[in-house]
Amino acid sequence: MQHTFSIRSTGRAAAGVLALGALLAVSQPQEAAASTTANTKLLNVVTVSYKDASNNNTFSANASTQVTVNLVKAGLNAIAAPTGPTGPWGLSCLPAVNTPSGGTITTLYAMVANANGSDTYNFGLSAASGTNTNGALATNVTSHFQFLKYDGTADGAQDAGTHTFASGIGVGLATGTSDTLLFPGGSLDSNTFAPNKIVVVTYLDGKKQAFLVSGVSGGSAATITGNNTGGAYSNLASTAGETQGQLKLAALPTTAIDGLNVGANAAPDFDTHAVDFSVPVAELALVQVSVTASVAQTNTDATVNFTLAGSTQGPTPVTATVACTDGTWVAPQLTISKLVRNVSKSGSFVGNLGTASADPNDTLEYQVTVTNTGGDANKVAVTDAVPAYTTLVAGSTYGTSAATPTGSSIFAQVTKNGGTAINIDMGTSAVESANVAAGDATSTAAKSPINFYLGTSASTSAGGTVKAGETFVIIYQVKVN
Amino acid sequence: MLKQAKIVILAMAVVLMATAAFAAPKVEIKIRAEKAKITVAKDGTKSTKMVLAKNFAPGEVIHYIVLYRNTGSEDATNAVISDPIPQGTVYIPGSASETGEVSFSIDGGKSFNRPALLTYQTRGEKRVASPEEYTNIRWVINRIPAGAQGKVSFQVKVK
The missing domain is CATH 2.60.40 (Immunoglobulin-like)
Known part of the structure; x- marks a missing residue:
C-alpha cells in the first residue's frame, strides 16, 4: 500500500492531507499477508529532553516498551513439483499416468509455507476409487504419503500426521555477503530452519528460487531493564543491543528426485538479485503420494481420486489441499x-x-x-x-x-x-x-x-x-x- | 591516608545536598502499548476499550501512549519528546496527538518537519514523503509546569 500525496504548498493543505490519509487508513481492508516475522520484538524507546527555567541546563529521561509480533497462521501453498528454476509455481495436479492393474503410481508435490513464522500443520491423505463410464471401480486401493529430503531420502515417518514448516520474514542482507539473510533478533526458529532444508526466496521481481539452508543462528532480541511495563514511572530504561538472526543459504544441489527442478546449482546472489523482504522466506517441503490399486473388471480401466490435505492447527484451521486423479489403472486386455x-x-x-x-x-x-x-x-x-x-x-x-x-x-x-x-x-x-x-x-x-x-x-x-x-x-x- | 579519604567523601556529600536544594525541573516519562479491545455486553452493545497489550498480530494497530509529568520544583522548558517509529511498523497518518508541535523525520531523526514539508529528491523530482517512510516522530512542548502532567500518543500498524 503506497500513499501518494499531492501538495498545494500551504500549511493548511498539510493538515488536510493528514486528514485524508487518516480516512484512507480506515477504509482500506486489513492486509491478509503479514510482513513482519512472528516473534519479532518491537522495541520502542521514547526520550524526553528538556531544560530548566534558565534554559541553560539540559536534562533527559527515557522509557521503553516492547511488544511481540504474533504468528499469523496461513494455509500452505500446494504446488506440483516445480519443473523450472523460477516461480511462482501454480497449484496443479500432475498429469495422470497409466499403470497396470495392481501397480503403484507415485506423484511428487511441493508445499510451501506462507505464514509469518514457523508453524506445525496436520496432514492427511484420503484415496478412493473413481467411477469410469462403465461403472468400474478400482479395488485394493492403498495410499501413502512421505515427506522427502532434497536428496530423495525420507524425511520423517511415512504418513506422518504433522510436519513443521520453517518460515520467517527477513529484514536485510548481512553486510558483505551475498548468501546470508538477516532476521529480527530472536525471531528465527533455528530448530525448524535446520541445515539441508529447502527454502524458497522471493525476489523483488516476483521470481522465486529454492535454496538449501547451510547455516542458521537465531540471534537475540534487545533486552531491556528498567521501565518496560507501561505502569510506573521510572527514570531510566536501558537496552542491550539486538543480535540479528542469520540464515545462510547455499545452492540446491542437483537433486536425485525425478521431475524436480528448482534451480539446481544456482548459488545465492542476493547482493545483485534483490530479495523481497515483505514476504516469508519459507520452507518448501516435498511430499510423495503413492497409490496402489487393482482393476476389478477385465477390459475396463479404473481411476483413483486422492486428496492430500495440510491444515493449520487450532480452532479455525486453514486447509490447503491437492485433490487429483492419480492416473489410470489399466485393465489387462x-x-x-x-x-x-x-x-x-x-x-x-x-x-x-x-x-x-x-x-x-x-x-x-x-x-x-x-x-x-x-x-x-x-x-x-x-x-x-x-x-x-x-x-x-x-x-x-x-x-x-x-x-x-x-x-x-x-x-x-x-x-x-x-x-x-x-x-x-x-x-x-x-x-x-x-x-x-x-x-x-x-x-x-x-x-x-x-x-x-x-x-x-x-x-x-x-x-x-x-x-x-x-x-x-x-x-x-x-x-x- | 584513611582519615583523609573519609574527609573527601564527606565533602562530596555536602556538595550533593547543596545541589538538591536548588529548584529544578524533573520530567519523567513512561510509554504504554495498547490495543483496542471490543467487548460485547449482554444486551449486545459493543464497546471499545483500550487495554495494555504485549502481543500484536501483523496488521494490528499499536496505540503508543507516552505519559509525562514534571515532579520537579521548577517548570521544564523546551521539552522534546522524540520516538523512533519501531522497525516493522508503519505510522498511521493523522494518528499523532496534536500536543505542542508535532513533526516527523524521514532520515532517522537527523531532521524533523511537518508532513507536507518532508520532501526528498528522486530522479530530479521533489517528492513528498509518504507516512510509510517516516522514521521518527517528535513533539516539542514549550513548557511543562512543575507538578503538571500530560500525554502524547500515536499509532502504528504492524507490517
Whole structure:
C-alpha cells in the first residue's frame, strides 16, 4: 500500500492531507499477508529532553516498551513439483499416468509455507476409487504419503500426521555477503530452519528460487531493564543491543528426485538479485503420494481420486489441499489369434475364418499369437488341443518347411516379443524359461491337450505375468493322418 | 591516608545536598502499548476499550501512549519528546496527538518537519514523503509546569 500525496504548498493543505490519509487508513481492508516475522520484538524507546527555567541546563529521561509480533497462521501453498528454476509455481495436479492393474503410481508435490513464522500443520491423505463410464471401480486401493529430503531420502515417518514448516520474514542482507539473510533478533526458529532444508526466496521481481539452508543462528532480541511495563514511572530504561538472526543459504544441489527442478546449482546472489523482504522466506517441503490399486473388471480401466490435505492447527484451521486423479489403472486386455498354413505345400498362413487345404501326410503349422494391449495380465495360460485327424509332431523344424521329425521331444516353440525361440518339451515339463513360458503336451494323439503357460514367473501349472504390450507367439506342427 | 579519604567523601556529600536544594525541573516519562479491545455486553452493545497489550498480530494497530509529568520544583522548558517509529511498523497518518508541535523525520531523526514539508529528491523530482517512510516522530512542548502532567500518543500498524 503506497500513499501518494499531492501538495498545494500551504500549511493548511498539510493538515488536510493528514486528514485524508487518516480516512484512507480506515477504509482500506486489513492486509491478509503479514510482513513482519512472528516473534519479532518491537522495541520502542521514547526520550524526553528538556531544560530548566534558565534554559541553560539540559536534562533527559527515557522509557521503553516492547511488544511481540504474533504468528499469523496461513494455509500452505500446494504446488506440483516445480519443473523450472523460477516461480511462482501454480497449484496443479500432475498429469495422470497409466499403470497396470495392481501397480503403484507415485506423484511428487511441493508445499510451501506462507505464514509469518514457523508453524506445525496436520496432514492427511484420503484415496478412493473413481467411477469410469462403465461403472468400474478400482479395488485394493492403498495410499501413502512421505515427506522427502532434497536428496530423495525420507524425511520423517511415512504418513506422518504433522510436519513443521520453517518460515520467517527477513529484514536485510548481512553486510558483505551475498548468501546470508538477516532476521529480527530472536525471531528465527533455528530448530525448524535446520541445515539441508529447502527454502524458497522471493525476489523483488516476483521470481522465486529454492535454496538449501547451510547455516542458521537465531540471534537475540534487545533486552531491556528498567521501565518496560507501561505502569510506573521510572527514570531510566536501558537496552542491550539486538543480535540479528542469520540464515545462510547455499545452492540446491542437483537433486536425485525425478521431475524436480528448482534451480539446481544456482548459488545465492542476493547482493545483485534483490530479495523481497515483505514476504516469508519459507520452507518448501516435498511430499510423495503413492497409490496402489487393482482393476476389478477385465477390459475396463479404473481411476483413483486422492486428496492430500495440510491444515493449520487450532480452532479455525486453514486447509490447503491437492485433490487429483492419480492416473489410470489399466485393465489387462489380451487378444489371441490362431493361424494355420500347410508347410508341405508352402502355403501361407490363413486366419481363423480361412481354410487351408491339406492331403494326408501333409504337415500343418499352427501359429498362436497372444498380445496384451491393456495393462499387465497375470496367470496367462493358453489351452489348446491337437486337432482331430492329426498327430502332433515332435522335433519339427518350425516355420519353414515340412516337418522332418528328429525324434527329439520338442513339440512347440514360443517367442516373446520376437526374441529367441524357446523350445517346449513333451510331457509334464519343467519350466523352459522362467521369463517366457512353460508348456506341456502329454500325447501327440489327436485331441490331446496342449498347454502353454506364458509370461514372467510362469510355472509348470500356471501362467505368469504378460506385461502391457508384450506379444507371445506359439508355433507347433501337426501331421494329417 | 584513611582519615583523609573519609574527609573527601564527606565533602562530596555536602556538595550533593547543596545541589538538591536548588529548584529544578524533573520530567519523567513512561510509554504504554495498547490495543483496542471490543467487548460485547449482554444486551449486545459493543464497546471499545483500550487495554495494555504485549502481543500484536501483523496488521494490528499499536496505540503508543507516552505519559509525562514534571515532579520537579521548577517548570521544564523546551521539552522534546522524540520516538523512533519501531522497525516493522508503519505510522498511521493523522494518528499523532496534536500536543505542542508535532513533526516527523524521514532520515532517522537527523531532521524533523511537518508532513507536507518532508520532501526528498528522486530522479530530479521533489517528492513528498509518504507516512510509510517516516522514521521518527517528535513533539516539542514549550513548557511543562512543575507538578503538571500530560500525554502524547500515536499509532502504528504492524507490517
